[in-house]
Amino acid sequence: MLKRYILRTNLITLLLLLTFVLNATSQNSDRQINFKATTWADALKQASAQNKLIFVDAYATWCGPCTMLKATTFKNPKAAAFYNKNFVNTSLNMESGKNPYLAQEWGMRAYPTLIIFTPKGQIILNTVGYITAADLLRFGEEALRRYEAR
Secondary structure, three states: OHHHHHHHHHHHHHHHHHHHHHHHHHHHHHOOOOOOEOOHHHHHHHHHHHOOEEEEEEEOOOOHHHHHHHHOHHHOHHHHHHHHHHEEEEEEEOOOOOHHHHHHHOOOOOOOEEEEEOOOOOEEEEEEOOOOHHHHHHHHHHHHHHHHOO
16 A cells, blocks of 8 residues: 555656656747757758758857857747747857868858858858847848748
8 A cells, every 4th residue: 555655656746747847848948049950961951851941150169249149149039939930040169070161161250150041051141249139030030031032
């Protein structure tokens, strides 16, 4: 009898904990931009499969404004909802792996550089430096307008 009670109590505790973790994870994903693509090649594949534009946060680890974007702008709920719905989001450290070649190809001169690409990798729009969430929303909306006008 006691073993059954302990087992039942443990099972209920486990289910409650699992529910809490799943709710926290889903709420967190809505509160910040989800950078799911880990490489440029991955972003291109995902964008093609999902028929979405690509949003690239091109950063360097030593860059103060890059850190500010991640801590503030990318955690804005309105910006997060908009970008998670409309774009394949990728955040690339432009000083590691093959990314320095991309930085050269894309003509980058400073960080952070935010770029929106077509699913085929053509630049639609870019901006350099820290921007607010409101400006990021306008940036994304303008990129969508330009893409649809093609």
